[in-house]
Amino acid sequence: MTRNVFVIGLGLIGGSIALSCQKAPNTKVFGYDIFEKTRELAESLNIVDEIVDDVIKTASIADVIIFGTPVNATLEWLERLKQWPLKKDVIVTDTGSTKGLIMEKAVELREYGISFIGGHPMAGSHKSGVRAAKPHLFENAYYMLTPLKDEDEQKVNELEQLLKFTLAKVVKVDAIEHDHMTAVVSHFPHIVAASLVHQLDIEQKQHPMTRLLAAGGFRDITRIASSNPIMWKDIVQQNRQELIGQLDSWLNEMNRVKTLLLNNDEESIEQYFAVAKQVRDELPITTGAFYTTYDLYVDIPDYPGVISQITRYLAEEKISITNIRVVEAREDVFGILVISFQNADDREKAKNCISKRTNFEMYIS
Template identity: 85%
Template sequence: MTRNVFVIGLGLIGGSIALSCKKAPHTRVIGYDASEKTRELASTLKIVDDVVEDVIEAAKIADIIIFGTPVNATLDWLDQLKQWPLKENVIVTDTGSTKGLIMAKGAELRECGITFIGGHPMAGSHKSGVMAAKPHLFENAYYMLTPLKGEDEANVTELEQLLKFTLAKIVKVDAQEHDHMTAVVSHFPHIVAASLVHQLDAEQKYYPMTTLLAAGGFRDITRIASSNPLMWKDIVLQNRQELIGQLDSWLEEMNRVKEIILSNEQKSIEDYFAIAKKVRDDLPITTGAFYTTFDLYVDIPDYPGVISQLTGYLADERISITNIRVVEAREDIFGILVISFQSAEDREKAEKCISRRTNFEMYVS
């Protein structure tokens, strides 16, 4: 018997989930997106088995419905879902990065006899849209499920059996715990990164050369400030209380740092950085919540064609890169050329490739 999976929202996340679900046996994946262009691309790229324009008709035959839409849009869809003629045992899930509001809506669906299990695949990419979708996007990343209390375990298991084809690490957590943890490791760091960029902007009005020196550590720590501002507006509003708590804790920590610096005690200052280094170095590096680049720093001589020479070597060995840049201010980084890869394995292959063909010095970030 064929299982019908209906994915609504075919961007990076929804498209990648659709491609993963297509690997499941006896499964037909149907897709819809509000954008006509995205629907056309999804059809051309075979992201799904069938693209539809009538959402309600497709939902009628769905065994599992997955919303790959932003949280605010998903909330609107879930309101509409209450009126749709659905299969009696349909399972509905989402992919939103905040769960509080979503699970409140999920409780309303339960009252209507609809099973809703919250979901959040914690992976992403520097690219967006259906053209960036890939079946291995979530491989080894955490996929958080937030079922309502008292949810039938058989329903959770059925959803897990489908999502295992994402090759993600599926874990179950309480929605409030989810929102607190993601505030700590994702949402709040975006606020910090944005605030550092605002501080740089204020400084450059008086010291214009500051932006020219903003390389290395500054670029690394503020990279996430380049994320979609509309998406982060929604996330901040949806997880506001958790973020306020994190801000209060951050202000306390900054006051503590200020006192350490004012004390002028060398050991206290060194200890502060030493503890931070240990905690940071002990973080797991094989898995992560969000997209991570693996950088290779290469000291290259300055002559015409050297960059194309290097990328040519990598292309010869079919090693894919995600980004490449030349840096000028290099106070706290190694190497003038920074090549980014999507995995440590690709970076290691590249390092060996360049070592075999050149005598350039290389460093790993």
């Protein structure tokens, strides 16, 4: 018997899940997006087996419905879902990065006989939209499921069996715990990054050269501030109570730093940075809450054609790059040329490729 999977929302996340689900045996993947152009692109790129226009009709034959839409949009869809004629054993899930409001809606859906299991694949890309969708986007990333406490285990297992084709690490957590953890490692750091950029914006008005010096380490630690502002408006509003708590803790931490500076005790200041280094160095080198860039730093000499020489070597060995840039302000940065790759394997292949053909020094941060 064929399992029908219906993905609503065919952006980067929804499109990538659809491609992953196509690898599952005896499975047909249907897709819908509110934007006609996205539907056309998804069809031409074979993101799904079949693009549909009639959402309610397709939902009625679906065994699994996956919402790859922003949380606010998903909440609206779930309200409509209550009135749809669905299969008795249908499994509904989402991909949103906050789970509290979603799981409150899940309780309402249960009254209509609908099983909803919250989901959050913790991976992304520097690109967005259906063109950026990849079947391996979630490989080795954490895929968080937040079922209700008394959810039917068989349905949870069925969903896990489908999601294993994403090659992600599927884990189950409580929705409240999920929102707290993601506030700590994802949502709050976005606020910090945005605040640092705002501070730079103020400074550069009086000291214009500050912006030029921000091309090195500052640019790297504030990379996530370039994320979609509409999406982050929604996330901050949906998880605002957790974020208020994180802000209180951050202000306490900044006051602690201020006290260290006021006291000007050499040993205490060094210890502060030593502890931070130790904790940071012990973090797992895996795909976490952020899109991970796999950067290779190359110390290249300054002569015409050197960059094209490097890219030619990589092209000859069919090694794809996601980004390349020249760094002028190189404080805390190891090389003038920074090449980004999709994964660690490609970065290692590139390092070997370049080392075979040149004597350039290379570093992995």
